[in-house]
Amino acid sequence: MTYKELSKDYLENYGLSIGDTIKVHKEDISYTGILLDRPEDADDGYLVIKLSSGYNIGVAIDNTTAELIEKGDKPKIGYDEEEIPTDPSKQNISIVSTGGTVSSVIDYRTGAVHPKFTASDLVKANPELLDYANYNVKALYNILSENMKPEYWVKAAEEIASDISEGADGVVIAHGTDTMHYTAAALSFMLKTPVPIIITGAQRSSDRPSSDANINLIDSVIAAKSDIAEVCVCMHGSLNDEYTYLHRGTKVRKMHTSRRDTFRSINAQPIAKIQNKKINVNPEYNYVKRGENELEVNTAIEEKVGFIKSFPGISEEFIEYHIDKGYKGIVIEGTGLGHVPDNLIESFKRAADEKIPVVMTSQCLYGRVNMNVYSTGREIIDAGVISGMDMTPETAYVKLCWALGQSDDYDEVKEIMQNNIAGEFSQKSSIKDFLN
Amino acid sequence: MTYKELSKDYLENYGLSIGDTIKVHKEDISYTGILLDRPEDADDGYLVIKLSSGYNIGVAIDNTTAELIEKGDKPKIGYDEEEIPTDPSKQNISIVSTGGTVSSVIDYRTGAVHPKFTASDLVKANPELLDYANYNVKALYNILSENMKPEYWVKAAEEIASDISEGADGVVIAHGTDTMHYTAAALSFMLKTPVPIIITGAQRSSDRPSSDANINLIDSVIAAKSDIAEVCVCMHGSLNDEYTYLHRGTKVRKMHTSRRDTFRSINAQPIAKIQNKKINVNPEYNYVKRGENELEVNTAIEEKVGFIKSFPGISEEFIEYHIDKGYKGIVIEGTGLGHVPDNLIESFKRAADEKIPVVMTSQCLYGRVNMNVYSTGREIIDAGVISGMDMTPETAYVKLCWALGQSDDYDEVKEIMQNNIAGEFSQKSSIKDFLN
Numbered sequence: 001m002t003y004k005e006l007s008k009d010y011l012e013n014y015g016l017s018i019g020d021t022i023k024v025h026k027e028d029i030s031y032t033g034i035l036l037d038r039p040e041d042a043d044d045g046y047l048v049i050k051l052s053s054g055y056n057i058g059v060a061i062d063n064t065t066a067e068l069i070e071k072g073d074k075p076k077i078g079y080d081e082e083e084i085p086t087d088p089s090k091q092n093i094s095i096v097s098t099g100g101t102v103s104s105v106i107d108y109r110t111g112a113v114h115p116k117f118t119a120s121d122l123v124k125a126n127p128e129l130l131d132y133a134n135y136n137v138k139a140l141y142n143i144l145s146e147n148m149k150p151e152y153w154v155k156a157a158e159e160i161a162s163d164i165s166e167g168a169d170g171v172v173i174a175h176g177t178d179t180m181h182y183t184a185a186a187l188s189f190m191l192k193t194p195v196p197i198i199i200t201g202a203q204r205s206s207d208r209p210s211s212d213a214n215i216n217l218i219d220s221v222i223a224a225k226s227d228i229a230e231v232c233v234c235m236h237g238s239l240n241d242e243y244t245y246l247h248r249g250t251k252v253r254k255m256h257t258s259r260r261d262t263f264r265s266i267n268a269q270p271i272a273k274i275q276n277k278k279i280n281v282n283p284e285y286n287y288v289k290r291g292e293n294e295l296e297v298n299t300a301i302e303e304k305v306g307f308i309k310s311f312p313g314i315s316e317e318f319i320e321y322h323i324d325k326g327y328k329g330i331v332i333e334g335t336g337l338g339h340v341p342d343n344l345i346e347s348f349k350r351a352a353d354e355k356i357p358v359v360m361t362s363q364c365l366y367g368r369v370n371m372n373v374y375s376t377g378r379e380i381i382d383a384g385v386i387s388g389m390d391m392t393p394e395t396a397y398v399k400l401c402w403a404l405g406q407s408d409d410y411d412e413v414k415e416i417m418q419n420n421i422a423g424e425f426s427q428k429s430s431i432k433d434f435l436n
Numbered sequence: 437m438t439y440k441e442l443s444k445d446y447l448e449n450y451g452l453s454i455g456d457t458i459k460v461h462k463e464d465i466s467y468t469g470i471l472l473d474r475p476e477d478a479d480d481g482y483l484v485i486k487l488s489s490g491y492n493i494g495v496a497i498d499n500t501t502a503e504l505i506e507k508g509d510k511p512k513i514g515y516d517e518e519e520i521p522t523d524p525s526k527q528n529i530s531i532v533s534t535g536g537t538v539s540s541v542i543d544y545r546t547g548a549v550h551p552k553f554t555a556s557d558l559v560k561a562n563p564e565l566l567d568y569a570n571y572n573v574k575a576l577y578n579i580l581s582e583n584m585k586p587e588y589w590v591k592a593a594e595e596i597a598s599d600i601s602e603g604a605d606g607v608v609i610a611h612g613t614d615t616m617h618y619t620a621a622a623l624s625f626m627l628k629t630p631v632p633i634i635i636t637g638a639q640r641s642s643d644r645p646s647s648d649a650n651i652n653l654i655d656s657v658i659a660a661k662s663d664i665a666e667v668c669v670c671m672h673g674s675l676n677d678e679y680t681y682l683h684r685g686t687k688v689r690k691m692h693t694s695r696r697d698t699f700r701s702i703n704a705q706p707i708a709k710i711q712n713k714k715i716n717v718n719p720e721y722n723y724v725k726r727g728e729n730e731l732e733v734n735t736a737i738e739e740k741v742g743f744i745k746s747f748p749g750i751s752e753e754f755i756e757y758h759i760d761k762g763y764k765g766i767v768i769e770g771t772g773l774g775h776v777p778d779n780l781i782e783s784f785k786r787a788a789d790e791k792i793p794v795v796m797t798s799q800c801l802y803g804r805v806n807m808n809v810y811s812t813g814r815e816i817i818d819a820g821v822i823s824g825m826d827m828t829p830e831t832a833y834v835k836l837c838w839a840l841g842q843s844d845d846y847d848e849v850k851e852i853m854q855n856n857i858a859g860e861f862s863q864k865s866s867i868k869d870f871l872n
Contacts, residue, residue, distance in 0.1 A: 146775035146812050148748045178772035182748050239867060256870055257773045257803030264871070309745045309769065311833060312584045312618050321757060333745065336614035337693045339582035365801075367693030376582055397747060431675060434692055435700070435871040 145176025170224025581612025606660025
């Protein structure tokens with residue numbers, strides 16, 4: 001076992017082994033569950049217990065006593081990466097861990113959460129995953145998603161492509177939630193895929209009693225086995241563990257700082273709902289089917305792209321700054337139908353003259369950019385600004401990075417921005433697509 | 437009447453006068469309604485008709501024929517500003533027009549919308565307003581709201597304060613919707629008010645058949661007569677004309693580019709619902725009552741405030757740029773609970789060293805900033821960044837402009853930012869406050 005020193009002594013003292021059902025008492029509280037293996041690099045002095053709810057909890061052994069409730073089998077929950085059992089009748093799912101809350105543990109000294117688990121730890125901590133598939137697990141990097149950078153999107157896309165070309169029937173990516181939708185959009189543009197690529201995460205860390213990692217992971221594996229060959233986000237659909245939603249990677253956004261059901265399809269419906277381990281595909285959804293596309297990898301990306309929110313009092317100097325600094329493109333988060341104060345319009349003209357594409361989106365988030373309604377919008381169009389249609393500002397930003405990676409030519413980039421590459425534009429709006 | 441040349445000849449030809457119920461035929465379409473007076477500066481060749489739905493429509497007279505259905509009274513809908521009738525038994529409401537769609541007409545040559553109506557035109561175009569109150573109408577400026585600037589907030593606040601000190605029982609501000617919530621937040625911080633200050637607008641221009649201006653205006657007048665002495669936004673609550681919501685000025689945001697029910701309370705419930713001309717106040721809402729506050733005007737504001745959205749790949753140079761350029765404060769729209777990539781943290785420290793307050797908000801919009809959960813958040817706190825709590829990023833931006841107007845002292849500004857000045861922080865979160 002990986003428990004060491006204090007924890008190891010403690011477990012030996014009470015005659016407890018990994019896989020046993022144990023009860024730990026601490027003052028007025030007691031926890032009953034299966035003793036799990038600890039992730040490597042974990043701090044000493046803590047045990048991880050899987051509660052009957054499926055949640056894992058980290059317990060500091062300080063001032064606790066423990067008792068054995070029932071001896072358990074070690075093999076299913078304690079193995080090294082090479083030892084993960086395989087079953088030839090099951091599909092092969094690749095799990096790629098990038099860090100984030102889904103693969104985090106609490107630092108009990110500060111109360112803060114650090115990314116520490118690896119993909120292999122994820123399977124260890126969620127042994128029921130083995131009922132669904134065979135796994136090839138890989139820790140790509142281990143960072144909180146606010147530190148994701150475009151270069152990591154490239155690395156992730158290449159890794160996923162390599163897994164798919166080696167025969168993965170589906171890929172699950174464990175990712176922090178903060179920028180999950182940016183990564184989902186990036187992978188959507190970078191990869192044409194014959195199999196599902198499912199990004200998932202958690203709003204509570206995997207070893208917390210209220211972690212949502214367990215259901216999100218299992219439902220992601222179910223999605224990865226499905227016939228939906230798109231890049232999707234799979235996350236809680238409600239405040240409890242009833243169901244998850246599968247969102248198209250280019251149409252999803254984190255909408256709440258802390259709720260489990262924070263991810264929402266914007267200007268679109270979810271592709272599917274996963275409930276009681278069954279996937280129910282939205283019959284109206286026109287998605288790419290398994291095997292319909294050949295694998296195609298196109299990771300070229302331009303990182304020097306500005307992303308600017310418009311507001312009353314914004315100075316045109318900020319646009320000029322981006323042009324002066326050699327930015328290759330700019331996404332504006334305008335107001336309403338896609339407007340900005342008129343003092344910015346001359347700078348847009350300068351950008352167009354210097355062949356720097358400027359794309360307009362709306363900070364309303366919901367609805368469609370339409371610069372034909374008001375006089376300001378028409379002036380913005382005349383200044384060469386490209387409509388972001390009903391893309392989220394975040395998807396538009398990622399798409400412009402990618403489009404500028406595909407071509408140096410201003411007109412070609414404009415054309416790419418206006419083509420529907422990965423379902424990022426909805427063909428028509430539905431009244432159901434607001435605040436749903 | 438203000439109809440001229442072509443339109444005047446046309447009306448004389450058919451023997452029609454303002455106030456008459458007329459029918460205009462154009463190919464397969466005919467419109468029946470009351471002939472309204474045209475706003476000044478209107479293009480020649482158009483008639484404005486009030487349909488029985490309450491909507492006003494502009495009809496180009498080209499290729500049309502017309503007939504008189506019923507002679508009408510001119511006085512109620514055709515008067516100059518000084519002629520607006522008054523009734524001593526009614527409350528006195530001040531209507532201040534700033535432009536925007538609510539006071540716009542369509543330019544029939546381009547199809548675009550220009551702000552053209554004045555406050556007086558608003559009453560002319562909505563004669564039923566006279567049933568509710570006496571009006572003092574004033575056109576403050578006539579701009580689309582994307583061109584609002586902090587200096588206009590000041591002008592509006594001073595004008596409103598002057599109306600209140602002259603005895604207005606309530607104030608209604610006609611405003612464009614794009615930046616309505618920014619103005620609502622600004623007036624909330626600048627004015628302590630003994631009477632309601634209600635901001636309203638429209639998503640369809642006043643002379644379009646589907647305009648929502650009529651119900652928004654009338655319900656705003658009803659709100660302005662109520663005992664809710666706060667700055668509020670009154671706008672459609674659904675896709676039809678059933679009801680409007682009254683939102684607290686610091687807790688509201690435009691959430692859809694084109695829907696009429698675009699304005700939503702964020703991390704809060706609406707204060708009241710207005711249905712069938714009756715106001716139903718949310719019994720859980722703790723609002724400021726009429727007469728509770730004395731009028732207090734505090735319009736000092738700092739315009740040199742940055743408002744920066746964080747994203748994967750953002751360069752710390754943006755933060756450095758704002759410091760170098762002498763910005764007095766910066767609001768960050770971070771990810772998740774209030775995070776940014778770690779390359780920005782050193783620049784936050786520099787800002788703190790130079791006594792430039794940096795405020796963290798979340799691009800999730802819903803939920804509360806909490807920088808204590810993750811290691812990145814703790815580092816951001818250590819770099820001196822102030823939590824924006826559950827304020828919208830837009831309200832936090834406006835508040836920082838205002839706080840920096842109130843004091844030059846870094847610690848005082850920090851304290852103002854952490855005090856609840858105008859209901860901008862919710863004391864507790866409710867699960868009802870998500871996507872509602």
